[in-house]
Amino acid sequence: xxxxxxxxxxxxxxxxxxxxxxxxxxxxxxxxxxxxxxxxxxxxxxxxxxxxxxxxxxxxxxxxxxxxxxxxxxxxxxxxxxxxxxxxxxxxxxxxxxxxxxxxxxxxxxxxxxxxxxxxxxxxxxxxxxxxxxxxxxxxxxxxxxxxxxxxxxxxxxxxxxxxxxxxxxxxxxxxxxxxxxxxxxxxxxxxxxxxxxxxxxxxxxxxxxxxxxxxxxxxxxxxxxxxxxxxxxxxxxxxxxxxxxxxxxxxxxxxxxxxxxxxxxxxxxxxxxxxxxxxxxxxxxxxxxxxxxxxxxxxxxxxxxxxxxxxxxxxxxxxxxxxxxxxxxxxxxxxxxxxxxxxxxxxxxxxxxxxxxxxxxxxxxxxxxxxxxxxxxxxxxxxxxxxxxxxxxxxxxxxxxxxxxxx
Amino acid sequence: xxxxxxxxxxxxxxxxxxxxxxxxxxxxxxxxxxxxxxxxxxxxxxxxxxxxxxxxxxxxxxxxxxxxxxxxxxxxxxxxxxxxxxxxxxxxxxxxxxxxxxxxxxxxxxxxxxxxxxxxxxxxxxxxxxxxxxxxxxxxxxxxxxxxxxxxxxxxxxxxxxxxxxxxxxxxxxxxxxxxxxxxxxxxxxxxxxxxxxxxxxxxxxxxxxxxxxxxxxxxxxxxxxxxxxxxxxxxxxxxxxxxxxxxxxxxxxxxxxxxxxxxxxxxxxxxxxxxxxxxxxxxxxxxxxxxxxxxxxxxxxxxxxxxxxxxxxxxxxxxxxxxxxxxxxxxxxxxxxxxxxxxxxxxxxxxxxxxxxxxxxxxxxxxxxxxxxxxxxxxxxxxxxxxxxxxxxxxxxxxxxxxxxxx
DNA sequence: TGCGTTAGTAAGGAAGGTCTACTAACAAAC
DNA sequence: GTTTGTTAGTAGACCTTCCTTACTAACGCA
Numbered sequence: 058x059x060x061x062x063x064x065x066x067x068x069x070x071x072x073x074x075x076x077x078x079x080x081x082x083x084x085x086x087x088x089x090x091x092x093x094x095x096x097x098x099x100x101x102x103x104x105x106x107x108x109x110x111x112x113x114x115x116x117x118x119x120x121x122x123x124x125x126x127x128x129x130x131x132x133x134x135x136x137x138x139x140x141x142x143x144x145x146x147x148x149x150x151x152x153x154x155x156x157x158x159x160x161x162x163x164x165x166x167x168x169x170x171x172x173x174x175x176x177x178x179x180x181x182x183x184x185x186x187x188x189x190x191x192x193x194x195x196x197x198x199x200x201x202x203x204x205x206x207x208x209x210x211x212x213x214x215x216x217x218x219x220x221x222x223x224x225x226x227x228x229x230x231x232x233x234x235x236x237x238x239x240x241x242x243x244x245x246x247x248x249x250x251x252x253x254x255x256x257x258x259x260x261x262x263x264x265x266x267x268x269x270x271x272x273x274x275x276x277x278x279x280x281x282x283x284x285x286x287x288x289x290x291x292x293x294x295x296x297x298x299x300x301x302x303x304x305x306x307x308x309x310x311x312x313x314x315x316x317x318x319x320x321x322x323x324x325x326x327x328x329x330x331x332x333x334x335x336x337x338x339x340x341x342x343x344x345x346x347x348x349x350x351x352x353x354x355x356x357x358x359x360x361x362x363x364x365x366x367x368x369x370x371x372x373x374x375x376x377x378x379x380x381x382x383x384x385x386x387x388x389x390x391x392x393x394x395x396x397x398x399x400x401x402x403x404x405x406x407x408x409x410x411x412x413x414x415x416x417x418x419x420x421x422x423x424x425x426x427x428x429x430x431x432x433x434x435x436x437x438x439x440x441x442x443x444x445x446x447x448x449x450x451x452x453x454x455x456x457x458x459x460x461x462x463x464x465x
Numbered sequence: 466x467x468x469x470x471x472x473x474x475x476x477x478x479x480x481x482x483x484x485x486x487x488x489x490x491x492x493x494x495x496x497x498x499x500x501x502x503x504x505x506x507x508x509x510x511x512x513x514x515x516x517x518x519x520x521x522x523x524x525x526x527x528x529x530x531x532x533x534x535x536x537x538x539x540x541x542x543x544x545x546x547x548x549x550x551x552x553x554x555x556x557x558x559x560x561x562x563x564x565x566x567x568x569x570x571x572x573x574x575x576x577x578x579x580x581x582x583x584x585x586x587x588x589x590x591x592x593x594x595x596x597x598x599x600x601x602x603x604x605x606x607x608x609x610x611x612x613x614x615x616x617x618x619x620x621x622x623x624x625x626x627x628x629x630x631x632x633x634x635x636x637x638x639x640x641x642x643x644x645x646x647x648x649x650x651x652x653x654x655x656x657x658x659x660x661x662x663x664x665x666x667x668x669x670x671x672x673x674x675x676x677x678x679x680x681x682x683x684x685x686x687x688x689x690x691x692x693x694x695x696x697x698x699x700x701x702x703x704x705x706x707x708x709x710x711x712x713x714x715x716x717x718x719x720x721x722x723x724x725x726x727x728x729x730x731x732x733x734x735x736x737x738x739x740x741x742x743x744x745x746x747x748x749x750x751x752x753x754x755x756x757x758x759x760x761x762x763x764x765x766x767x768x769x770x771x772x773x774x775x776x777x778x779x780x781x782x783x784x785x786x787x788x789x790x791x792x793x794x795x796x797x798x799x800x801x802x803x804x805x806x807x808x809x810x811x812x813x814x815x816x817x818x819x820x821x822x823x824x825x826x827x828x829x830x831x832x833x834x835x836x837x838x839x840x841x842x843x844x845x846x847x848x849x850x851x852x853x854x855x856x857x858x859x860x861x862x863x864x865x866x867x868x869x870x871x872x873x
Numbered sequence: 874t875g876c877g878t879t880a881g882t883a884a885g886g887a888a889g890g891t892c893t894a895c896t897a898a899c900a901a902a903c
Numbered sequence: 904g905t906t907t908g909t910t911a912g913t914a915g916a917c918c919t920t921c922c923t924t925a926c927t928a929a930c931g932c933a
Contacts (some may be wrong), residue, residue: 078876089529092511092518093515093536094511094512094515094535094536095503095512096508096513096921096922097887097919097921098886098889098921099503099890100503100504100505100889100890101888103500103502104502104503104890106500110485110500119910119911120911120912121910121911122913127502128502129502129890130890130892131913132890132892132914133889133891135911135912135913137888156900157899157900157909157910158899158900158909159899159900159901159908159909159910159911160897160910161898161910161911162910163911185898248762295728296479296728296732310808312727312732313723313725313726313727315721318721319703319704319721319808319809320703320704320808320844321808321840322808323805323840324806324807325702326806326808326838326841327802327806329805329841330801330802330805331836331839341576348719352838392802393738393739394511394738394800394801395803397734397735397738398716398718398733398735398803399718399725399727399732399807400726400729400731400734401728427739429738430736430737430738430758430763431758433730433731433734433737436728438611443919504889505888505889505890505918505921506890507921508889509919509921512920512921527880527881528881529879529880529881537921538879538923539880540881540922541921541922543880543881544920544921548910564930564931565878565879565931566877566878566879566880566930567877567878567880567929568878568879568880569880569929569930570880570881628894814887
């Protein structure tokens with residue numbers, strides 16, 4: 058590809074899309090993606106993370122294979138690996154078993170046994186659940202504390218204690234602490250608002266980092282769960298929405314390889330979209346339930362776990378199926394525009410499967426398919442999440458892996 | 466912030482989120498955002514684009530100010546500027562007028578007059594519209610050709626001729642050609658499918674690049690328009706959806722500073738979401754219109770320009786207002802879940818304002834507000850797009866600026 | 874006239890990655 | 904048993920990129 062007259066530059070290359078803060082354009086138009094300067098040392102950090110990532114996902118590998126996978130030279134890979142070995146993150150793992158031509162390869166592998174992660178899930182109103190986890194996502198130690206109505210600073214103190222206990226309970230150095238919190242959490246780990254805990258503008262990540270002496274990463278709990286499902290749940294496609302059905306309803310969305318945050322960091326708030334229309338009411342219908350948000354007809358008023366349990370309570374299986382299917386249809390109506398707009402490949406339901414994984418799921422899928430164009434709907438998969446209760450913990454661990462090691 | 470025992474690394478820094486193709490994880494979990502190696506030269510290209518971007522958006526600036534804005538040193542900026550001057554992209558613009566202490570600053574500015582861009586909009590079924598544009602988005606020469614039913618290779622040939630003519634009509638060297646095409650367009654500029662043109666898997670960007678000898682960038686027309694509105698339309702917020710109402714209905718979405726592509730690159734296909742429910746029908750309602758996609762009740766059957774014109778034809782103003790408001794409500798019902806899920810800040814309507822910018826828009830906004838939680842809906846702005854017919858051309862120009870110069 | 878301030882450049886150095894060339898260690902063919 | 908070809912890993916020279924430090928030029932102000 059040769060260009061004309063004056064030697065015009067090509068596209069900015071791999072580093073062209075980096076950064077997240079900085080220079081705001083004033084004069085002419087606006088900046089699509091704010092940029093930050095990149096130094097050679099940043100490139101180095103990037104390449105180091107690349108090697109580590111390869112090692113993490115593919116297990117022990119020879120330096121030569123790493124070079125082929127990363128497209129760096131063997132020399133550079135050796136250098137990076139040496140650095141990682143000095144840091145204790147990587148170690149030699151003997152020679153490759155298979156007999157091949159040439160000098161036998163010395164495998165190097167990530168020291169997944171030598172470090173641990175602390176993960177905490179604050180989604181439950183009644184208790185804080187935490188765990189010490191291995192780098193590969195296994196839960197090693199569980200611990201939870203009853204909240205007993207604590208809010209504000211008291212709840213913070215309780216959380217800090219739980220985190221400290223878990224860090225102490227770890228049998229290996231802790232890389233970091235990951236926390237999934239309800240409410241709106243910004244990119245810096247500040248809990249902008251979490252009404253249930255009475256937290257407003259709490260710089261959770263920063264405060265706990267200084268208090269624990271260990272890096273702390275915080276994200277919204279639905280996003281955390283989505284991250285867990287995306288990373289460990291065997292999601293196949295590129296566009297993924299994880300719908301969390303619990304006390305309320307929330308969602309985390311991964312599109313184009315990244316977690317959506319949204320303007321004001323409140324992406325995924327699907328619980329308070331209206332689904333029950335006044336005009337839909339038929340004579341004899343139950344009165345529309347008033348939602349916690351003050352309005353009525355919200356998705357949460359029919360799809361949350363309490364609402365579902367109340368709706369099917371004491372009903373015969375057939376009747377309960379009808380009720381669940383009706384809720385599924387409402388869900389489908391809400392999902393259809395989202396699935397279309399984002400061209401999603403998968404929607405996962407996370408919550409009690411005895412309620413969700415039957416007529417409700419089937420009706421929701423059928424409704425989405427009915428209401429979207431075939432090329433969108435037919436390729437959609439709508440199924441149960443695979444990770445259950447520990448999705449949030451896994452996701453919190455991913456937060457740390459990604460934030461501290463650059464491994465995703 | 467000191468970390469414990471072994472010297473653990475910090476987050477990967479500015480370059481941590483780069484790249485788009487490469488290594489797929491196999492073993493443990495999956496990669497959130499595939500990474501590519503970064504070399505010093507890529508860092509250089511990035512920093513060069515950073516300087517250029519600053520110059521583009523802020524107009525003529527001194528090297529010292531550029532250094533402050535980019536956080537690079539004066540030395541580095543001088544070096545980069547020298548390179549840009551050699552390439553002819555930047556030139557000295559005399560000294561700064563204001564009298565200040567110290568040595569007077571020599572301003573350097575981008576040579577926005579010395580290069581041009583060719584932009585082409587294929588959205589219209591009947592004709593291909595193109596223009597030679599300045600780097601700041603002004604249309605200098607317009608040219609359009611009637612399609613006259615041509616499809617497939619014939620339509621391609623027509624497009625190539627138009628592009629070549631426009632390149633020839635430019636009075637300055639052409640940086641690149643930007644094209645907004647209907648249908649699904651992937652990241653490489655391949656038109657995956659565009660039924661109206663009978664294009665399937667046409668590598669438009671690549672073919673035209675070789676044919677014209679000038680870099681060609683192609684994107685979906687709705688995305689292109691969204692890009693234009695985002696860059697030149699004075700959009701304020703971070704989450705933006707531009708709804709294009711024309712022969713059909715489509716949308717382009719900018720969230721978290723990037724244009725959404727979606728799994729299969731079909732994000733934004735809102736035209737074929739069902740909005741007219743069978744059970745909504747009242748006695749006397751008109752028969753639901755069968756859509757081009759074969760189903761019925763699609764948004765497109767009520768919101769497209771032909772549908773709207775047909776609906777208000779011959780009606781008294783009051784009656785037509787009622788009809789338009791009714792369509793607006795349907796639009797609001799579709800938008801509410803999308804606005805909530807993505808936490809959008811703005812929705813822009815692009816199309817004939819005599820139809821859209823009245824009861825329709827007002828009803829849509831009111832409906833979205835009714836059906837979303839206050840924190841989402843109250844901050845939403847739903848207004849007319851400002852760029853009109855030329856939005857697609859502007860967006861195509863942005864495609865080129867971004868692709869060739871790294872300027873957005 | 875002298876002093877402090879600001880703009881821009883020159884020279885040297887540190888860090889990163891590549892290329893080329895080398896050694897080590899093996900399988901398979903002779 | 905030796906030779907040949909292949910693969911793994913390392914050493915050294917080189918290029919690029921940016922930084923730091925030190926300098927000159929040009930101004931306002933006292």
